[in-house]
Amino acid sequence: MTTSSPASPFAGAVVARTRALRREFGTDGARVAAVDGVTVAFERGRLTAIVGPSGSGKSTLMHLLAGLDHPTSGDVELDGHALGELDERALAALRHERMGFVFQSFNLMPALTALQNIRLPEQLGARPRPHDREWEASLIDRLGLAGMLGRRPAELSGGQQQRVAIARALAHRPAVVFADEPTGNLDITTGRDVLQLLAELVRGSDCGVVMVTHDPTAASYADRVLSMRDGRVVRESERSSAADIAAAMLEDAVAR
Numbered sequence: 001m002t003t004s005s006p007a008s009p010f011a012g013a014v015v016a017r018t019r020a021l022r023r024e025f026g027t028d029g030a031r032v033a034a035v036d037g038v039t040v041a042f043e044r045g046r047l048t049a050i051v052g053p054s055g056s057g058k059s060t061l062m063h064l065l066a067g068l069d070h071p072t073s074g075d076v077e078l079d080g081h082a083l084g085e086l087d088e089r090a091l092a093a094l095r096h097e098r099m100g101f102v103f104q105s106f107n108l109m110p111a112l113t114a115l116q117n118i119r120l121p122e123q124l125g126a127r128p129r130p131h132d133r134e135w136e137a138s139l140i141d142r143l144g145l146a147g148m149l150g151r152r153p154a155e156l157s158g159g160q161q162q163r164v165a166i167a168r169a170l171a172h173r174p175a176v177v178f179a180d181e182p183t184g185n186l187d188i189t190t191g192r193d194v195l196q197l198l199a200e201l202v203r204g205s206d207c208g209v210v211m212v213t214h215d216p217t218a219a220s221y222a223d224r225v226l227s228m229r230d231g232r233v234v235r236e237s238e239r240s241s242a243a244d245i246a247a248a249m250l251e252d253a254v255a256r
Contacts, residue, residue: 015208021074036231049222057231079175100169100177104184115149159190179211216246
């Protein structure tokens with residue numbers, strides 16, 4: 001399923017890019033390139049899906065983009081910052097202030113209410129994040145969370161928990177959100193609702209979303225799909241149907 005919406009006024013503005021990015025693992029006698037010379041850019045106002053089979057390098061690429069791993073060679077730039085020039089403290093500050101994360105397992109704090117979970121990242125890091133009540137209220141309304149802010153995660157469905165996680169990731173207006181298999185623990189219908197909301201929230205904003213998934217249906221909600229094989233981007237397409245993405249993934253797997 002593909003979705004349509006007006007083009008973002010920010011589309012074309014690059015929020016993250018890599019140049020000849022390479023990440024090797026193993027010893028000198030058996031080095032393997034999980035990411036092999038990738039040069040790619042990610043735009044504001046767009047959801048980009050990175051697809052590929054297990055071991056294709058898609059998760060490693062996302063970790064490099066987020067500064068959670070360090071490249072063997074090549075460069076990563078995020079929101080105008082060259083990650084290779086930052087020490088660990090500066091990287092942590094950049095993640096806190098300019099990145100958001102949505103995980104498959106939700107990663108909500110069980111003892112906190114939904115609202116407390118949404119606001120928790122504001123209190124973490126070297127300095128507090130600014131609190132934007134108007135933006136927070138807009139997120140809560142658009143994600144349908146108004147009636148459940150006082151509930152704890154155990155009192156929410158999986159889809160509701162993931163919506164709280166999305167609100168938490170976007171509440172501080174990050175430059176980029178990294179989503180790692182964000183619907184992997186959701187049923188089909190709920191997963192589609194969550195993806196639709198995530199896609200709508202990013203379009204028209206100055207935030208970019210990078211989503212890693214092995215699911216062609218999830219990828220079909222993206223504005224752009226990058227297919228990886230053996231550490232390389234082997235295919236790039238604009239909005240595509242789940243069937244087209246699945247066929248391309250099968251073709252790439254056979255060619256492997």
